[in-house]
Amino acid sequence: MKTAIATVSISGDLSEKLTAIADAGFDGIEIFENDFLTFDAAPRDVGAMARDHGLEISLFQPFRDFEGMPEPQRSRAFERAKRKFDLMNEMGTDLVLVCSNASPLSLGGIDRAAEDFRDLGALAAEHGVRVGYEALAWGRHISDHRDAWEVVRRADHPNIGLILDSFHTLAKGIDPDTIRSIPGDRIFFIQLADAPKIDMDLLYWSRHYRNMPGEGDLDVTGFMRAVAATGYDGVVSLEIFNDQFRGGSAKSISVDGHRSLVYLMDQVRRQEPDIKVQVDDMPDRISVGGIEFVEFAASEAEAASLTALMRALGFVRTGRHVSKKVDLWRQGDINIVINTERTGFAHSSYIVHGTTVCDIGLRVDDAQATIERAEALGAALFTQDVKPGELDIPAIRGVGGGVMHFIDGKSDLSRVWEIEFRPVDDDQDEPVNAGLTRIDHIAQTMNNEEMLTWLLFYTSIFETHKTPMVDVVDPAGLVRSQAVENNDGSLRLTLNGAENRRTLAGHFIFESFGSAVQHMAFETTDIFAAADALRKNGFAPITISPNYYDDLDARFGLDDEMLEALKANSILYDRDGDGEYFQIYSPIYREGFFFEIVERRGGYNGYGAANAQFRIAAQKRHLRRSDIPKR
Numbered sequence: 001m002k003t004a005i006a007t008v009s010i011s012g013d014l015s016e017k018l019t020a021i022a023d024a025g026f027d028g029i030e031i032f033e034n035d036f037l038t039f040d041a042a043p044r045d046v047g048a049m050a051r052d053h054g055l056e057i058s059l060f061q062p063f064r065d066f067e068g069m070p071e072p073q074r075s076r077a078f079e080r081a082k083r084k085f086d087l088m089n090e091m092g093t094d095l096v097l098v099c100s101n102a103s104p105l106s107l108g109g110i111d112r113a114a115e116d117f118r119d120l121g122a123l124a125a126e127h128g129v130r131v132g133y134e135a136l137a138w139g140r141h142i143s144d145h146r147d148a149w150e151v152v153r154r155a156d157h158p159n160i161g162l163i164l165d166s167f168h169t170l171a172k173g174i175d176p177d178t179i180r181s182i183p184g185d186r187i188f189f190i191q192l193a194d195a196p197k198i199d200m201d202l203l204y205w206s207r208h209y210r211n212m213p214g215e216g217d218l219d220v221t222g223f224m225r226a227v228a229a230t231g232y233d234g235v236v237s238l239e240i241f242n243d244q245f246r247g248g249s250a251k252s253i254s255v256d257g258h259r260s261l262v263y264l265m266d267q268v269r270r271q272e273p274d275i276k277v278q279v280d281d282m283p284d285r286i287s288v289g290g291i292e293f294v295e296f297a298a299s300e301a302e303a304a305s306l307t308a309l310m311r312a313l314g315f316v317r318t319g320r321h322v323s324k325k326v327d328l329w330r331q332g333d334i335n336i337v338i339n340t341e342r343t344g345f346a347h348s349s350y351i352v353h354g355t356t357v358c359d360i361g362l363r364v365d366d367a368q369a370t371i372e373r374a375e376a377l378g379a380a381l382f383t384q385d386v387k388p389g390e391l392d393i394p395a396i397r398g399v400g401g402g403v404m405h406f407i408d409g410k411s412d413l414s415r416v417w418e419i420e421f422r423p424v425d426d427d428q429d430e431p432v433n434a435g436l437t438r439i440d441h442i443a444q445t446m447n448n449e450e451m452l453t454w455l456l457f458y459t460s461i462f463e464t465h466k467t468p469m470v471d472v473v474d475p476a477g478l479v480r481s482q483a484v485e486n487n488d489g490s491l492r493l494t495l496n497g498a499e500n501r502r503t504l505a506g507h508f509i510f511e512s513f514g515s516a517v518q519h520m521a522f523e524t525t526d527i528f529a530a531a532d533a534l535r536k537n538g539f540a541p542i543t544i545s546p547n548y549y550d551d552l553d554a555r556f557g558l559d560d561e562m563l564e565a566l567k568a569n570s571i572l573y574d575r576d577g578d579g580e581y582f583q584i585y586s587p588i589y590r591e592g593f594f595f596e597i598v599e600r601r602g603g604y605n606g607y608g609a610a611n612a613q614f615r616i617a618a619q620k621r622h623l624r625r626s627d628i629p630k631r
């Protein structure tokens with residue numbers, strides 16, 4: 001499979017775009033005419049520049065308002081075409097995209113269109129180029145790939161073929177399986193784009209909201225399966241019109257794009273085993289069995305206040321690393337590691353972010369396979385010197401430069417706590433166990449622009465799915481929140497995208513110098529018992545406005561005893577068709593980090609989004625009051 005991406009998909013001038021695209025591993029580009037017209041170099045030089053980057057120009061586009069024109073526009077269109085064919089020859093590309101005519105001047109008639117293309121095919125043949133016809137979803141007469149195919153079929157010229165674009169087909173709800181009956185050798189080029197399902201004008205949706213396959217809600221895999229079934233084995237190219245991508249990092253958007261294509265083709269290969277799909281073999285998406293540990297990097301001074309909070313939550317220090325200043329804190333099935341070393345990766349994280357989660361350990365079946373898949377999808381592997389007595393645990397880089405380690409039962413890895421840690425017996429009084437059993441979810445806060453990157457990262461490497469995006473209302477702005485979870489809920493990550501610095505999430509990113517874990521939720525099976533234990537440990541949760549409880553009563557009609565118990569313990573409550581959710585929040589630690597304690601009853605699967613605004617308001621009140629030193 002040859003991969004390409006349209007220059008329109010990323011930011012920068014043409015030369016910046018080429019560098020980012022080549023570095024991400026693409027084979028070619030679709031050159032957008034405007035990117036060429038606005039660039040200050042002759043066609044020949046642009047072609048050479050692309051080839052110097054190791055990129056072929058797979059397509060030149062778009063050529064508009066061609067078919068079905070009355071005179072004199074028809075003759076003008078052929079004149080224009082001739083000029084562009086010359087240009088393509090100079091640039092060194094042999095394929096042009098003609099998109100279906102959207103002009104009000106265009107006349108309908110499938111045979112008229114076919115005849116125009118037959119004549120265009122003759123002209124193209126003289127110039128040694130080929131023409132692909134694409135149905136725009138808003139084309140005046142041709143707006144469906146089935147009709148575009150009929151035009152191409154009737155044009156019956158070897159230099160005229162079809163171009164399919166997943167957006168135009170899927171956005172209109174056309175069944176992609178209709179592609180299966182088109183001969184693969186008549187398809188000249190494939191463009192792919194996904195998009196979030198939003199009910200809006202097709203043209204506007206297409207030009208502003210497309211995103212990478214897997215980042216949106218369209219069945220791009222179904223589309224590509226159908227394409228592969230035709231025998232098509234040409235270029236597969238991304239054509240992504242997206243306002244945010246145009247202003248984003250060319251490098252990271254290109255990396256995301258390449259990852260999305262590799263992921264897509266890997267899925268197609270698995271779902272269409274009888275079809276030859278050219279993509280490197282790699283392990284299937286990795287099933288995660290839970291979160292084995294979370295590691296904080298801290299200075300010794302800051303670790304003291306963090307561990308005080310951990311104790312109040314009922315955690316006990318049970319181990320110390322054999323050779324490092326690294327402590328293990330435990331409760332239930334939860335392992336929290338606190339690293340106060342003065343060298344190594346954790347320390348670098350501390351230097352950059354302050355006290356921060358620097359490492360997340362996931363339980364998998366096969367750590368080596370996890371690394372292989374991650375690497376095939378362009379993730380950065382992480383290695384660090386392994387000291388005597390330490391295990392070499394496979395790891396990759398994740399959000400905000402943090403690390404993810406993978407622990408499996410195949411090797412000694414699952415015995416890491418016995419091998420690398422010695423038991424300690426603290427002489428302090430043990431805190432009351434709060435009945436916290438496991439990590440329910442980890443919330444990572446990032447800039448809005450990074451949301452799709454990490455969504456694709458997690459869903460492509462791990463057997464997870466994303467939940468619908470929800471808006472969290474902070475008094476200073478919206479924060480977008482989307483969860484990535486596996487089927488049994490043993491892995492739940494929430495990604496929160498902040499737009500500005502005045503939101504709690506934005507403040508956190510700004511003050512901790514980049515994306516990081518902002519909160520962690522521990523699960524209990526008895527929230528009231530947990531509240532009791534926490535109180536005994538001197539833990540004071542953030543207090544919620546009494547107005548919240550009045551409203552809760554109005555919304556859910558809770559019995560008085562329950563309502564009073566919630567209020568007395570500062571517990572937030574939510575309910576849906578499946579079950580109930582209870583939440584207690586810790587105060588803010590330093591620049592915005594906090595812990596949450598949750599109980600899920602019945603099949604409640606959400607994250608209490610309806611409560612987030614009350615939690616944020618309370619935390620902001622607390623932040624203003626608190627004596628936490630500010631930078």
Ligand SMILES: O=C(O)c1ccc(O)c(O)c1
Nearest residue numbers: 062099134165206207239
């Ligand atoms: O929005 C457009 O005009 C446009 C142009 C060329 C394409 O390939 C396309 O999918 C859309």
Ligand SMILES: [Mg+2]
Nearest residue numbers: 134165191239
């Ligand atoms: Mg297109």
